[in-house]
Amino acid sequence: MPDQPLLDVRDLSVRFRTRQGPVTAVDGLSFSVAPGEVLGVVGESGSGKSVSMLAVLRLLTHPDVMVSGHVLFRGRDLLALPDKEMRAVRGREIAMVFQDPMTALTPVYTVGWQIAEQIRAHEQVSRKEARTRAVRLLSDVGIPDAASRVHAYPHEFSGGMRQRAVIAMALSCGPALLIADEPTTALDVTVQAQILDLMRELNTRGSAMVLITHDMGVVSQIADRVLVMYGGRAAEEGPRRAVFHGPRHPYTWGLLDSVPRVGGPRLRRLPTIAGMPVSPGAVPEGCAFAPRCRLRHERCEERPALAGGTHRDACWLPPDDRQSLRLTTRTGIDTEAAS
Ligand SMILES: Nc1ncnc2c1ncn2[C@@H]1O[C@H](COP(=O)(O)OP(=O)(O)OP(=O)(O)O)[C@@H](O)[C@H]1O
Ligand code: SF4
């Protein structure tokens, strides 16, 4: 069935046992990724973006972490898979790229050796064949002179080259899904653009992607769909165009209004969303965004479900009034515009 999602996360929750008591970092999160699709995941720091993806990959193994829900990948629940099968999924069917490339590379082995070993961990190929593939992969991700660079150690690479090498490693087995957590944040702007181009190209070759980023600009360029997270929950989710052109959740309004618009009014200072991001130990029982929402009302003490068709949001405001309400909440920002 072409419409069957590749990844279907249902009611995912992650709780940490801490000295201060239990903390819920991800709370009833559901989302899906279709084959070949790019899902952009956005939200302020601490909204549970990384933790939820680590849970999807079963990388939260500490005994003080409790994960519940279902993570269906190609119809199999990853959370119920034996460790050995999960290891085979990780790296081969689902690959990951994290913010800091050094965490994915071991300093004491050459980059080429690490890519070759990654290939050999999942496929029955000779060392020589794996090494040849490593050179090809490094060249594919734009590392110049890959045949000699393959012998270099990670510290001999620049930050951008290291991230390329990590992407090469992630792609070594042609994964159906790539999960990238802030893959460009540590890089300078030019290199960021190159890495994004590279990711876009991979996508055109068929890999689906979950791309976590703080940068709405990046999402607007590359994502097919967008998941907006707040306080460990989904605030809004939908096709990129729908979310950018007709955002429905007051938190998404705030996120979009914090992005300077090309040709828009020049602001004396960049608007930010008023108030502090909610910390996982203090998420209200009702709407997580309520303490910062100018439009909160009595009903917001009850938790809104993520509702709608392909474009969904979790907010009690009447759908038909959202556009005018958004304009109302923006008045405060517009008065700051420079003349
Ligand atoms: N081991 C842990 N013990 C307790 N709380 C944790 C632990 N790991 C993460 N958290 C909390 O879970 C929440 C979600 O963290 P997460 O790293 O997913 O945020 P994020 O959305 O990725 O933020 P950022 O944009 O800063 O990367 C945070 O408030 C964090 O403090
Ligand atoms: S449910 Fe209420 S508090 Fe939450 S975003 Fe909507 S209006 Fe604001």
Ligand SMILES: [Mg+2]
């Ligand atoms: Mg993170």
